[in-house]
Amino acid sequence: MKTIVIYKSKTGFTKKYAEWISEELSADIFDVSKVRIDIIKNYDTVIYGGSLYASGITGVKFIKQNIYKLKEKNIIVFATGASPSKNEAINEVKDKNFTNDEQKFIRFFYLRGGFNYSKLNSFDKILMTLLKWKLKNKKDLTSDEKGMLAAYNNPVDFTRKKNLDELIIYVKSLESISK
Incomplete structure (x- = not known):
């Protein structure tokens, strides 16, 4: 096959x-x-x-x-x-x-x-930055959301x-x- x-x-x-x-x-x-x-x-x-x-x-x-x-x-x-x-x-x-x-x-x-984050193209970086801002302004983050925020600085x-x-x-x- x-x-x-x-x-x-x-x-x-x-x-x-x-x-x-x-x-x-x-x-x-x-x-x-x-x-x-x-x-x-x-x-x-x-x-x-x-x-x-x-x-x-x-x-x-x-x-x-x-x-x-x-x-x-x-x-x-x-x-x-x-x-x-x-x-x-x-x-x-x-x-x-x-x-x-x-x-x-x-x-x-x-x-x-x-x-x-560093491997994203410019457009994707903009979208992900918007998501980052949205997450940072959220009061109760899930563990997945906390992990996502941490990954911006540490792949x-x-x-x-x-x-x-x-x-x-x-x-x-x-x-x-x-x-």
Whole structure:
């Protein structure tokens, strides 16, 4: 079974996971800006990864625009974010990014990434500064919000290879089914 890993990474956390997945599965890997749908037709399993941006998965538009061309393939999407994994938040991300029909074709995973303010582009820095001001003016911060404020001055990296275990096991189970 041939597998391709496609990703879009703004600050490097998604790219790190994509590279680990590619190594673990001996899969080809492409930045989404360098892949076309005709390349993907040669693969059985398509894994796409993007970071979360206001609950949206960056670059996932590529998968969504081509989902019906890919529906005979195994489609896996993973998103990375700085927040801890919580089922309610994960379901919100799935529902915001994919219709019920699209979810029938896609297996979704959330992987905890990190936050590095210094690696953001100018526009994202402005948006994150606005969020920082909003959080600073809030009276009762959650532990996640306190952690986010601390990360502005001290980058955090929660990427771990073990975070991929469920995704890797899933893909390998597809390989054993196809044999």
